Amino acid sequence: MLHGKKGFDRIVYAFKNVLQSPVTWLFHDLTMGASGSDILASHFPSAKVCNPMVIENFTCDVPNFRAPTDNIPANDGDFEDYSVDMYEWLALMLLQSPRTFKDDRIDPLLSRCRAPGISVTSSGLVKVTWQGFLSPMWAHKTFVEMLLTLPSDEVARY
16 A cells, blocks of 8 residues: 555544454454464454253244245235234344243233244254354254254255
């Protein structure tokens, strides 16, 4: 970058006014596994390990994930209602709401939350929560393992 070029003044301003104190940078080396050497080792980085939180085998009422396809050209709002219901159910699952559990016996006058749709089945679910970097290779590997684990008729549903 040369003096007088567009953007040069922004860099000068940033170094004079913004970057005067130590700054914490978040960095992930995608090639670290291949070479075995750490690029940042000379800068004494503080390494943070991100571990997933796994909750296994909680039994919930699971809705049918098939969207209504009979009246989509008519645009009568069925698909919009389905989308909102599924979003609400996923939000309840994220919060681990007791309203989604199979053995929940709340009075219907107190809470109208339930799994959307007519055909609801009880199923054991696994919830994986992750905070931090998620590499595309890990996501691909997990997706392939999931596809290989599921029966072929279950994979066709999605």
